[in-house]
Amino acid sequence: MTNTDFSTVLVANRGEIARRVFATARRRGLSTVAVYSDADSGEPFVREADSAVRLPGNAPSETYLDIAAVLDAAERTGADAVHPGYGFLSENSTFARAVIDAGLTWIGPSPEAIDAMGSKTEAKKLMEAAGVPVLTNLQTPEITEEMLPVLVKASAGGGGRGMRVVRTLDELESGTTAAVREAESAFGDGTVFIERYIESGRHIEVQLMADNHGGVWAVGERECSIQRRHQKVIEEAPSPLVERVDGMRDRLFEAARAAARAISYSGAGTVEFLANDKGEFFFLEVNTRLQVEHPVTEATTGLDLVGLQFDVAAGRMLPAATPPGIDGWAVEARVYAEDPRHDYRPMSGEVLRFDFDDVVSSFSGPVVPGIRLDAGPEAAPGRPAVVGVNYDAMLAKVISWAPTRAEAVGRLSGALRRARIHGLGTNRDQLVRVLDDADFRAGDIDTAFLESTHTEVSTAPLADDDAVAVSAFAAAVVAEADTASRRPDPHVATGFRLFGDARTTHRYFRGQGTDHEVEVTVVRSSRSTGAVATTLAGHDVRLVETTPPQGAARGSGDAATVTVEVDGIRRTLTVHRYPGGGVGVDSALGPVTLTERPRYDDPSAVVAEGALVAPMPGTVTSVLVAIGDTVTTGQKLMTIEAMKMEHTISATSDGTVTELAAGTGDHIETGTLLAVIDSPDNDE
Template sequence: MIRSVLVANRGEIALRVFRTCRELGIATVAVHSDADARARHVREADAAVRLPGDAPADTYLRGDLIVAAARAAGADAVHPGYGFLSEDPEFARAVRAAGLVWVGPPSGAMKAMASKTRAKRIAAEAGVPVLAPFQGDAVRAADLPVLVKAAAGGGGRGMRVVRELALLDGALEMARAESAAAFGDGEVFVEPYVEGGRHVEVQVLADAHGTVWTLGTRDCSLQRRHQKVIEEAPAPALPVGLADALCAHAAALAKSVGYVGAGTVEFLLDGRGRAWFLEMNTRLQVEHPVTECVYGVDLVALQLRIAEGGRLAERPPEPVGHAVEARLYAEDPARDWRPWTGTVHALEVPEGDGLRVDPGVGAGDAVGPHYDALLAKVVAHAPDRPSALHRLARALERARVHGPVTNRDLLVGSLRHPEFAAGTADTGFYGRHLAELVAARSGFEKYAALAAALADAQGRSRFGGWRNVPSGPQVKRFRARPGGEEHEVRYRIGRDGLEGVPGVRLLEAARERVALEIDGVRRPFEIAFHGTSADVDSPLGSWSFTLLPRLPEPAPRTEPGSLLAPMPGTVVRIADGLAPGDRVEAGQVLLWVEAMKMEHRVTAPDSGTLTALHAAPGRRVATGDLLAVVVPPVTVPPAVVPHEPAVVPHEEAAP
C-alpha cells in the first residue's frame, strides 16, 4: 500500500493529486522552486522540499533532485502530474531504481511513445491510421500547407504552420531551436496540415493484468497557439460509428506497447470525418476532469490503485451526461494572448450543482513569469450538452476573479458562440472569431464605472449624503482594464439623490456594494478596491478598472524606436546574425522572450536600422526593459525652389 506520495509538479495538478490522496488517507509531499516557496500547492502539502532556483531546468526538470526529495521526505511513491518530467522514461527508471513506486506507465511504453515519429510507426503497425510525415526535402508546393512539429514534448512547443514553400526552411530552424530549448531534443518532422481539423482524443486506462479501458472521447478543438482552451466529453457531432472506431484504435495501440496506467491517444479529424493518429500522451491529461464527471470515476485514485498492483473491473462504468471544461488563464487574448503577472486578490467560482473547480492558485498568491499562467479549471456536468454549456458559461460569468487580466470573458463568449454551440468548431475557431469575441463589450460598463465612483466616494468622504450648500459635480476617471475605454464619471448627490446621470437612481451606496435603478430596473454591483484598481462584479458581468489621477503624472520619456519588453520573462533567442547596424524590415522578428511556457516574438515596429541591441539569450527582463532600438530612416523633404509670383497683366474694364 502506498502511504506517502510526492508529486513531482506544481500548481493545479499538484493540488488535484493531493485532493485524492487526502480522501484515500495518503500523506502528500510537495516540491517547489524558490519562486513557488509560498505557492498554494506548498501550503496544502503535508511536507515540502525546496528545489533551489527558479528556472524549470534547475528545479522541476531535475529528476535527481526530485528523487532525493522523495527519499528525504519519506515518500514511497512519485506521481509526475503532467508536463515537466511526466513523460520522461529516464525519470521513471530513476524513481524505480531508488526503490520508489512510479505512478505511471512502464518506461518502455513511455519511450516507445516519446518520439512522435516513432509513435506513428508503431501506430501504423497496430493498424491505426496515421498522417505519414514527409521524407527529407520531399515537400512540394502542392503539399502546402504543412505542419512542422517537434518529435518530442508537447503543449504546442516547436510547432509551425507553413503556407509558403519559401518559409519552410526558416520554420524548421525555429522549430528545432524551440524544441531543443524546451525538451532538450531538436528533432522535428513535417506532416500534412489539415485545415479545419478537429482534435479528438480517447482516454485509456490499463492495469498490469491485461485489462484495458477506453473511457470515451473528448473534443479539444478550441485551441490557441496549439494549446487547449476548452475541452468536453463526449466529443460532439461525430459521424456514426467513429467514436467506437477511435476507442478500438486507442485500445489496440495501448496493448501493442504493453501500456499500464492512464494515457491519452489523440486523433485529428478532417471535414469529411476521417481520423488520423496524432500522438499518445503517456500521462494524465489536463482535461481529465470531463471524463471523470461523465464516467463517475477518480482517475488519480485509479492510477494509485494500478501502481499498487490492483486490478480494474472487467468493464468501465457507463457514461452519463455531458461535461465541459474551461481553462481560466491569466492572459489577455486581445493582445496576442499575452500572459499577465501579478497578485490574485480574489478567485471565487461557484461550485456544486454540477460545477467543479480545480484551482491552481488562491487569493493572495502571485502569478509570476516562470510557469504556466493557469489559474483554475472550471468544469460543468449536466444531463445534456446545451445544459452543460449554459451552466459553465453562467458560472464563469458569476465568478469573482480579481488581480491579473484573464481570459474569462473570452471563455464565456466562446461557450455561447453559435458555431461552438452547434458542436462543429475546429482548431481554426479562434483564427476566425477571436476579433469579434474580444471586441464584444457590455453596454453596462459605464454603469459599473459609476458604481465604482460612488463606492470610492464612500471610503473618502466624511459627509455620507447630500449637502444643502450647492457644490460642483464629483468627477472621477477610470480606465477599463486591460487597455480599454476611459470613463469620466460626473455626478452630484443632491436633495433628490443622484443627479447628473439621466435614467439612473441611487438606491444604495457603501464601500463594497452599490445598487442602482437603471431605466426602472434594480441592478446590484459589488466593488472591491486593490490599490489603484477597482473590480466590479454584477449579474450583468464583471469589470476591472484602473483609477486615474485627476492630474496625470508625466510619463517617462522613451527614445523613438525603442523596443521594450512586453512582459517579464527570459530572452531565449536572437534572430540569426542580427547585430547593431543591420537594416531590418517592419514586422521582422528580432528576438524571442519566453514567459509562462510560451514564446513571444518581439518584432521591428518599422523598417529602419537596428542601432542598439540590449538583449542576449538567457537574460531575464522585466516589463518595460529596453531590448533594442530601431531607428527609421531620416526622410529629407524635397527642396523648396523659390519662385517669383506670376504677374498677370491687368486689363482695364471697358468704359
C-alpha cells in the first residue's frame, strides 16, 4: 500500500473525542473540520476546529448519523480524510465505504473488518475458528433454571445498550423484548443473542494497533470491571488481575493478535474479554474503533494512539516490530451527568463550574505524573455549559498516571474530591467512594462491584448531613455578608432590631435530599468583625472569619472563603454563589451543591399526592398499564428513553391508575405529569 498523506481531517463526531482528535491533528500541522448539531453550536469542539459545518437539527439520526450530510461537509470544506471517533458512525461499514468511495482517506479499519465484527454472533464464530476462547450462544427454548442468570445482548453496537441480565425464566421474554427495543433505538438493529452470564467476571481488554503491512501490536491490556448498567465507569492499565496471574498476559496478547489476523485488521481496535479470577478468559467482542478509555494506554506506553491511526491510514508501517513496554500505572474515571442514588438517572441542565487541580495535560500524555483532563464541555463563571438530552451524559474523563497503582488511585481520588463541580449533579461522589474502597484498592473487583455489597457505599454522598448543614451555614454567612456589603451601613444586619440580636433564616435544597434551614444570628457586640454564632445538627458551629470575593458582582460565582469552628475544630470552606440561587461549597468535609430556596414556597409548584412526574426529559417508549388498572408499589408503569438509555417509571404506592398524561412517542420535560395513582392512603 502506498502512502496517502492527507492535509485536512474531518471528525464525524462531537464533544470530547472530537477535541482529542483535533489535538493530535494540530500537533501534526493538519487542518481540522468539525460538524455540529444545533444543540452543539456553542461547544468547545466547534470553536477549536479550523472549519465547522452545521448539521441542522438535534437528534443523532438527522445530524451525526446522516452520512450524506457528513460527506457533504467534507466536500464543502476540502477535507481529504475522515476520523469517526467512537460511537455514532464509527463502526458503520456503510459509512466507511462511502468515505472511501468519495475518494477520502478513512481513518479506521477496513469496511470488511467492520462487517466481520459488526454482528457479535458471527464474530464469535470467527473467533472460535481462530482459536480464541468463546462463550456458547444459548437458544431460548433450551434455557433452564440451572443455566440462569443469562445475558441478553445486542448483536450490533455496544456501550451497554440493548443488554439485559435475566435471573428468572419469567423475566426471559420481557428482558429480551426490552433489549430488542433498546438495540433498535440505539443501533437500528434489534438482533440479540443470549449467553451464559458470569456473575463475578472481570472485564479485560487488549489494545490493538495494526498496519497494512502485516504488523500487529498488542499494546498492553486494560481492566474495565467497574461498570454501571454494563457501561464502564473506571478503567485502568495495566490490569491488577493480569499482573497477578502468571502467564495470563501472554495468553491474552496471543488471543488478541489471533483475532486481528483472522479479520486482516488494521488501525486501532480493542479485543474485549470476560475473565475470572483463575485467569480464564472468553471473547466478548472486537471494537473496531478507538476506545473511550484509550488514554490509560497512552499514559503507560507514551504512545499517541490517534497519531498511529493517522500513520496507518496514510499507509505507513508501525514504527517497530513490537510496541513499547509498560511504564507505571494509569487510572481513568468517567464523570457523568447522572444521579447514582436514583438508578443513574441522567441529569440535564447547566454545569456552572468544572475545575480540577493538578492537571498537567489535556488530550495527550501525560509525560509527567499527574492528572490528564479530557473534557467535552467547559464551564466558567458567567459561561455555564449546557447538558442536553440528545447525547451521552459523559462530561469528562479524568486520568491519573503515577509510578504505582496505589499512587495513581490516590492521586485520582484526591483530584476528584477537590474538584469544583457546581450546578448539575454528577457521579463524582461515587467515583471517589469506589477509588477509596478497600476492595478496589486491593484490586478485588468484578463487573458486579456496583451492584453487590458495594452499592450502598458507592452511592453515599461524600458530605454527610452534618457536613451539608455546615456548608449551608457557610453559604448563609456569605449571603448575609453580600447583603450587608450593599447597604449604606454594612454593619446594620437584615432584620436588625433596636434591642436584641438580628436573625435571618436561609433555606437550601440539596439535590434529591431535604431542605436545610439555617438561622444566622448576627451578634451585635461583634458586628464590627461580622461575627455570627449558631448551632446546627447538634454541633456547636461558630464563624471565625469570612473573606468575600474581591471586586465581584453579587452571584458572580467567584469564591468567598468561610472559616468556622465545628465543635472546636477549625474548617475552611470555599463558597461560590451563582445567579438563580445556585451555590457550590467545597471543603474537606465533602463537596456540596445547594440551591437557595425562596422564603415562601410557590403553591403552583406543589405536586398532587399520587402524581408521578418525569424525573428527566426524554421520550416515552412504552406504556405498560391502562387507566383503571390496579398496581402495586414498584410495578413498572412506563419506560422513558433519555441520553440513549432506557429508564423505568414505577409505581410509588399501591392503588389504581386514574390518569395517564403521557403516551408512547411523547416528548416530555422534567416535571411533566406522567400518571396519577389513586391510593387508599392518599388524602382527599
